[in-house]
Amino acid sequence: MKVTIDPDAGFCFGVSRAIAAAENELSAGGELYCLGDIVHNSEELERLKSKGLKVITHEDLPMLSGKKVLIRAHGEPPQTFETASKLNITLIDATCPIVNKLQQRISKSSQASAVEGGSVLIYGKPGHAEVVGLVGQTDGKAIVINKKEDLDKVDFSKPVHLYSQTTMDKEGLDDIAGEIEKRLENSGGQGVKVHNTICGQVSGRAPLVRAFAMKHDVIVFVSGKKSSNGAWLFSICHTQNERSYFVSSKEELQKDWFRGAESVGVTGATSTPPWLLNEIAGEISTF
Numbered sequence: 001m002k003v004t005i006d007p008d009a010g011f012c013f014g015v016s017r018a019i020a021a022a023e024n025e026l027s028a029g030g031e032l033y034c035l036g037d038i039v040h041n042s043e044e045l046e047r048l049k050s051k052g053l054k055v056i057t058h059e060d061l062p063m064l065s066g067k068k069v070l071i072r073a074h075g076e077p078p079q080t081f082e083t084a085s086k087l088n089i090t091l092i093d094a095t096c097p098i099v100n101k102l103q104q105r106i107s108k109s110s111q112a113s114a115v116e117g118g119s120v121l122i123y124g125k126p127g128h129a130e131v132v133g134l135v136g137q138t139d140g141k142a143i144v145i146n147k148k149e150d151l152d153k154v155d156f157s158k159p160v161h162l163y164s165q166t167t168m169d170k171e172g173l174d175d176i177a178g179e180i181e182k183r184l185e186n187s188g189g190q191g192v193k194v195h196n197t198i199c200g201q202v203s204g205r206a207p208l209v210r211a212f213a214m215k216h217d218v219i220v221f222v223s224g225k226k227s228s229n230g231a232w233l234f235s236i237c238h239t240q241n242e243r244s245y246f247v248s249s250k251e252e253l254q255k256d257w258f259r260g261a262e263s264v265g266v267t268g269a270t271s272t273p274p275w276l277l278n279e280i281a282g283e284i285s286t287f
């Protein structure tokens with residue numbers, strides 16, 4: 001049985017960068033706190049915690065005066081930066097540059113909407129850290145759209161800007177944009193500007209993972225259970241190859257999945273560490 005690791009799997013650029021920033025600080029021997037999970041992968045999180053990283057929430061900030069706090073790739077709203085400055089906390093800002101640019105674009109659209117009228121919509125998951133950071137750029141005025149019914153809250157008589165959380169799927173964004181067009185026709189509104197701000201590192205993975213899933217008898221997909229990108233990419237694998245299995249650690253592997261298989265492909269989400277893909281591929285090779 002041949003076991004192949006997907007050459008395109010592993011961390012996206014933003015997550016790699018945030019982890020490198022954390023490891024840099026930790027190797028210098030200092031204390032480092034991270035606002036929220038640095039990556040949606042518990043194995044990688046445990047590895048970093050064992051090196052001294054402490055995961056905190058916003059409620060912990062008042063106790064961390066004089067300490068170093070890392071902002072993860074998802075970014076934060078401006079209020080977090082203001083709070084940290086008041087508390088004399090040193091921030092290590094590892095916001096992904098792609099998210100950072102999106103925050104700036106949303107902020108500009110929101111300022112224009114405040115002058116001309118209109119709404120800024122963000123297609124994303126309510127409460128997701130990146131979305132909270134994006135809404136924060138608009139003083140809380142942006143409307144989060146997760147499903148078509150959420151559009152009932154929007155005034156279509158004024159211009160509308162539609163953005164997307166970077167990790168959403170293109171089909172979903174197209175669906176929401178199509179529904180907006182329909183509502184505009186019915187209401188005689190002023191139009192919508194759709195900004196496709198889905199990250200290429202996410203959308204580019206879909207065709208690659210589809211092709212990889214077709215090449216092997218069995219696919220083992222490795223991801224944290226909290227990763228929305230992982231759930232989405234796994235669904236693509238499973239549609240392509242019904243012998244696809246989702247695991248978060250080598251302990252979840254089952255020998256009978258591989259019965260009669262000649263080739264096994266191991267792949268994962270943009271938050272899956274390369275060392276974990278290697279570990280799981282190594283374990284499968286012993287079956």
Ligand code: SF4
Nearest residue numbers: 012014096098166199
């Ligand atoms: S998915 Fe894209 S936007 Fe999000 S952290 Fe990774 S590189 Fe940055």
